Amino acid sequence: MAEFDPHLPRPVERLAPIVVVGLLAAVPPLAQVLGDPFLIKVATRVIVFAIAAVALNLVLGFAGMVSLLQAGLFGVGGYVVAIAAHHIFEAEPIGIAGLAWGGSADLALTLPLAAVVAGLMALVTGMVSLRTSGPYFLMITLAFDQMLYYGAVALQKYGGDDGLQILTPLTLAGWDVSNRWRFFYFALALLAVTLLVVGRLVGSRFGIVLRAAAENERRVAVSGIPPYPYRLAAFVVSGAVAGLAGGLLAAGQQFVSPADMHWVRSGDFVVMAVLGGLSTVWGPVVGAAAFVVLELLLSSWTQHWQLVFGLIIVAVVLSLRGGLADLVHLLGRSGGAR
Amino acid sequence: MTPQPLLSVRGLVKSFGGLMATNHLDFDLRAGEIHGVIGPNGAGKTTFVSQLQGQLMPDAGAIVLDGRDVTFEPAHVRARLGIARSFQITSLVPSFTVLANVMLAVQGGQGHSFRPWKRAWTDERLSGPAHVALATVGLTHRALTPVADLAHGECRQLELAMALAMKPRLLLLDEPMAGVGRQDGVAMTDMIARLKGVTTIVLIEHDMDAVFRLADRISVLVAGRVIRTGTPAEVRADPEVRAAYLGHSH
Amino acid sequence: MIEQTLNGVQLGVMLFLMASGLTLVFGIMNFINLAHGSLYMAGAFTAAWIQNISGSFLLAIPAAILLTAALGVVFEVGLFRRFYARNHLDQVLVTFGIVLVANEATRMIFGPVPLRMPLPPLLAGSVEILPGLPYPTFRLVVLGVGLAVAGLLWVIVMRTRIGMWVRAGSSNRPIAAAMGVDVDRVFAALFAVGAALAGLAGLMAGPILAVQVGMGEPILILALVVTVIGGIGSIKGAFVAALMVGLVDTFGRVLLPPALGSMVIFLLMALILAFRPKGLFPVHG
Numbered sequence: 108m109a110e111f112d113p114h115l116p117r118p119v120e121r122l123a124p125i126v127v128v129g130l131l132a133a134v135p136p137l138a139q140v141l142g143d144p145f146l147i148k149v150a151t152r153v154i155v156f157a158i159a160a161v162a163l164n165l166v167l168g169f170a171g172m173v174s175l176l177q178a179g180l181f182g183v184g185g186y187v188v189a190i191a192a193h194h195i196f197e198a199e200p201i202g203i204a205g206l207a208w209g210g211s212a213d214l215a216l217t218l219p220l221a222a223v224v225a226g227l228m229a230l231v232t233g234m235v236s237l238r239t240s241g242p243y244f245l246m247i248t249l250a251f252d253q254m255l256y257y258g259a260v261a262l263q264k265y266g267g268d269d270g271l272q273i274l275t276p277l278t279l280a281g282w283d284v285s286n287r288w289r290f291f292y293f294a295l296a297l298l299a300v301t302l303l304v305v306g307r308l309v310g311s312r313f314g315i316v317l318r319a320a321a322e323n324e325r326r327v328a329v330s331g332i333p334p335y336p337y338r339l340a341a342f343v344v345s346g347a348v349a350g351l352a353g354g355l356l357a358a359g360q361q362f363v364s365p366a367d368m369h370w371v372r373s374g375d376f377v378v379m380a381v382l383g384g385l386s387t388v389w390g391p392v393v394g395a396a397a398f399v400v401l402e403l404l405l406s407s408w409t410q411h412w413q414l415v416f417g418l419i420i421v422a423v424v425l426s427l428r429g430g431l432a433d434l435v436h437l438l439g440r441s442g443g444a445r
Numbered sequence: 446m447t448p449q450p451l452l453s454v455r456g457l458v459k460s461f462g463g464l465m466a467t468n469h470l471d472f473d474l475r476a477g478e479i480h481g482v483i484g485p486n487g488a489g490k491t492t493f494v495s496q497l498q499g500q501l502m503p504d505a506g507a508i509v510l511d512g513r514d515v516t517f518e519p520a521h522v523r524a525r526l527g528i529a530r531s532f533q534i535t536s537l538v539p540s541f542t543v544l545a546n547v548m549l550a551v552q553g554g555q556g557h558s559f560r561p562w563k564r565a566w567t568d569e570r571l572s573g574p575a576h577v578a579l580a581t582v583g584l585t586h587r588a589l590t591p592v593a594d595l596a597h598g599e600c601r602q603l604e605l606a607m608a609l610a611m612k613p614r615l616l617l618l619d620e621p622m623a624g625v626g627r628q629d630g631v632a633m634t635d636m637i638a639r640l641k642g643v644t645t646i647v648l649i650e651h652d653m654d655a656v657f658r659l660a661d662r663i664s665v666l667v668a669g670r671v672i673r674t675g676t677p678a679e680v681r682a683d684p685e686v687r688a689a690y691l692g693h694s695h
Numbered sequence: 696m697i698e699q700t701l702n703g704v705q706l707g708v709m710l711f712l713m714a715s716g717l718t719l720v721f722g723i724m725n726f727i728n729l730a731h732g733s734l735y736m737a738g739a740f741t742a743a744w745i746q747n748i749s750g751s752f753l754l755a756i757p758a759a760i761l762l763t764a765a766l767g768v769v770f771e772v773g774l775f776r777r778f779y780a781r782n783h784l785d786q787v788l789v790t791f792g793i794v795l796v797a798n799e800a801t802r803m804i805f806g807p808v809p810l811r812m813p814l815p816p817l818l819a820g821s822v823e824i825l826p827g828l829p830y831p832t833f834r835l836v837v838l839g840v841g842l843a844v845a846g847l848l849w850v851i852v853m854r855t856r857i858g859m860w861v862r863a864g865s866s867n868r869p870i871a872a873a874m875g876v877d878v879d880r881v882f883a884a885l886f887a888v889g890a891a892l893a894g895l896a897g898l899m900a901g902p903i904l905a906v907q908v909g910m911g912e913p914i915l916i917l918a919l920v921v922t923v924i925g926g927i928g929s930i931k932g933a934f935v936a937a938l939m940v941g942l943v944d945t946f947g948r949v950l951l952p953p954a955l956g957s958m959v960i961f962l963l964m965a966l967i968l969a970f971r972p973k974g975l976f977p978v979h980g
Contacts, residue, residue, distance in 0.1 A: 167784075173783055173787060175787075235965045235968055235969055236968075238968065238969065238972045239972045239973070241783060242721065242783055243923055243927065243968075243972070243973070245783060245787065246919045246920075246922065247923060247964070247968065250916055250920050250923070253913075253916040254957075254958050254960075257957035257958065258954055258957065258958055260957070261954035261956075262954065263953075307561065307562055307564070310564050310565060310566065311561050311564065312552050312561075312563070312565045313561045314565065315545065315548060315565050316549070316552065318538075318540075318541075319538045319546075322539060322540060322541075323537065323538050323539075325500070326536050326538055326549070328519070328520045328521045328524070329498065329500070329520055329521075329524060329529075329530055329536070329553075330549055330550045330552070330553030330554075330607070330611065331521050331524030331525045331553035331554065331556075331611060332521055332549075332553045333521040370916070371791075371794070371795070371912075374788075374791040374794075377784075377787065377788065377791075378788065378791075381784070381788065411799045411802065411803050412799075413796075413798065413799040414795065414796050414799035414803070416792075416795055417792040417793065417794070417795030417797075417799065418792065418796055419792075420791065420792030420795070421789055421792040421793065423788075424785055424788045424789045424792070425774075425789070
């Protein structure tokens with residue numbers, strides 16, 4: 108498992124994120140040539156899910172904690188963008204703590220806001236859930252996810268169960284992003300930044316502690332480092348980026364729904380991270396692509412695609428006898444020895 | 446006994462269920478000495494070290510490090526105050542390389558800092574001291590080997606390097622020779638001998654030859670309490686110690 | 696007020712039926728079963744289906760319980776058994792896969808429209824529990840059955856040989872394995888009991904709630920909350936926490952605005968874990 112080592116960024120690992128982003132960047136021209144604009148929509152979806160899955164992997168793959176809260180934080184970001192736009196459309200200011208805010212349809216403002224709100228939510232829930240570990244952590248994050256889900260369903264003012272439509276054209280600092288190409292490259296740029304940030308985090312002192320604590324918590328404590336603040340910081344960063352991705356999804360499809368906050372969606376994010384391999388920063392991008400393509404192929408084949416998808420998950424987990432670490436290992440090996 | 450002790454333990458008690466693993470234990474450590482702790486199996490040596498280091502919390506008593514009461518401080522705080530430990534059972538980060546393990550320890554010795562943006566593996570402030578510690582224990586040639594591929598003796602050396610990398614004021618060595626071959630044992634003994642004066646050491650060890658050769662003073666632990674403390678010669682001559690311990694085994 | 700208290704206790708005993716299976720399976724097999732809610736759903740659908748084709752509510756009861764128990768054994772022997780020694784991530788993934796399969800398979804068989812499960816006349820009415828305070832008969836029956844099962848489970852766990860083994864197993868697995876019991880068979884039996892209890896809960900929920908795809912998940916989440924609050928592996932903890940959650944949830948929904956009411960349980964959980972990270976009755980040291 109030398110691929111975990113911070114001192115040995117193998118050439119393939121340094122190039123892989125660039126290759127992945129480069130391949131995605133080629134999609135719109137390709138769609139143009141093929142005369143199939145639907146491809147751009149699919150690739151946008153891949154990018155949005157990839158951002159959330161890469162962020163999740165900071166917590167799951169590197170810090171070794173199975174969080175099922177990612178969809179909830181993802182959804183929080185979506186609701187921030189949608190609600191801000193909704194108030195512009197309704198021309199009805201939002202009152203927060205005595206201040207009135209007219210809302211905004213400018214993503215340059217609402218996307219960072221989505222990240223901040225989701226990050227704060229991660230901070231509060233993380234402070235509680237990170238006091239525990241292992242199965243407790245897993246179950247608590249699952250419960251918090253459902254809490255946010257029920258919270259969104261209870262937002263009658265914003266569509267409740269049915270979700271909330273964005274009826275105002277969104278801009279990015281005055282720049283129209285309803286153009287598919289523009290929105291695509293904007294999202295791709297955010298993915299590239301996410302990969303860069305997570306990559307840096309993982310290779311830093313912070314990352315060393317995070318990864319060491321995942322394997323041997325006692326060793327880290329004996330070295331004079333309490334793992335808790337590191338884990339909390341990772342959890343908050345991961346949550347904030349998830350909120351950003353959720354905001355992007357809402358902006359892209361002009362719609363947000365509690366369905367994207369359901370714990371099953373959190374499970375999907377875990378599957379993406381696992382499919383792509385937990386030991387690399389860029390792996391979840393591949394996982395997200397596999398997930399979206401599989402979703403698309405299966406659902407065009409049968410309306411009961413989730414049945415097939417569930418069976419595929421079971422088969423994948425079952426066929427790797429030493430757990431999914433096997434998959435990571437296999438992928439690591441086929442990725443080229445150093 | 447004039448200088449103030451670096452570490453002072455008074456009336457330490459720790460029981461597991463009905464078993465008194467530590468029974469009103471008193472212990473003083475002078476700065477700069479190598480202090481051997483010996484005793485028969487089950488005398489509570491590892492339990493004692495774990496309480497010094499903070500992995501176990503005592504039921505009663507006081508532990509004072511250089512005038513500061515650390516009795517109930519958590520392990521990471523004590524580590525920050527300069528207490529380092531090597532484990533009886535090897536405790537490393539298996540997927541990391543040797544160097545990365547030592548860098549983790551260096552980082553602990555340098556205190557809190559996330560430095561989220563700086564690449565750790567090019568950070569001289571981390572790798573520099575790490576290489577020095579590796580050179581001290583003679584593991585330089587294995588720096589980039591994953592820990593999972595190390596031999597047992599090398600793991601013990603790495604444990605020691607990690608403890609040293611924290612630049613500790615007090616080094617707790619819990620059976621550094623355990624499970625090490627004869628040759629490695631000799632090398633380890635030499636290495637500890639070279640640390641004399643560099644740092645203060647509490648040495649728990651079953652290898653009596655090594656303890657009597659290395660230690661300035663020795664405390665004999667029986668049934669959770671210190672029955673005698675003295676120079677190796679004094680301890681060797683003590684009839685009570687002989688009766689309780691040396692006479693039976695070894 | 697009395698009515699809400701009864702509702703809360705009734706939700707509590709339902710949660711206990713769910714959580715006892717979860718907590719035992721986790722405590723003894725160290726296995727996180729997210730598909731536990733699917734067994735609940737299976738119980739409800741089987742009951743509704745048998746009742747609709749046979750017209751007999753009485754027949755539906757044993758059918759639902761036996762079928763879910765059998766399903767439990769099939770899954771335990773065929774699949775989950777291989778995952779006891781694996782890490783929690785693998786367990787989550789495999790049971791997550793089963794949840795997707797179970798939901799979609801149920802949708803294929805029964806369609807997206809909720810099934811109806813009418814009550815027999817004897818149970819359909821209400822009784823006057825206090826002068827001027829009628830309460831639905833069936834809910835009283837649910838409450839009685841739930842308490843009776845809880846009592847029975849208590850006696851089994853606390854008084855019998857197998858119960859002793861279960862208690863030993865949930866606090867110290869190696870000792871349990873060394874006690875000379877056929878571990879495989881006990882595990883399968885234990886899983887079957889947990890499944891049957893989930894099936895029973897589902898069957899009793901059928902006439903009260905809608906029998907529909909995905910019905911297992913809200914109750915699974917609440918049961919997880921109960922398990923965590925009570926302390927994973929503790930039957931006693933599950934019982935206390937189930938009643939607590941049942942009452943707090945019921946009163947929260949009545950007394951608080953809807954958004955807050957649906958979250959109050961999770962706030963309770965956060966509060967308890969802030970002070971007791973291993974739950975109220977921690978089992979594993």
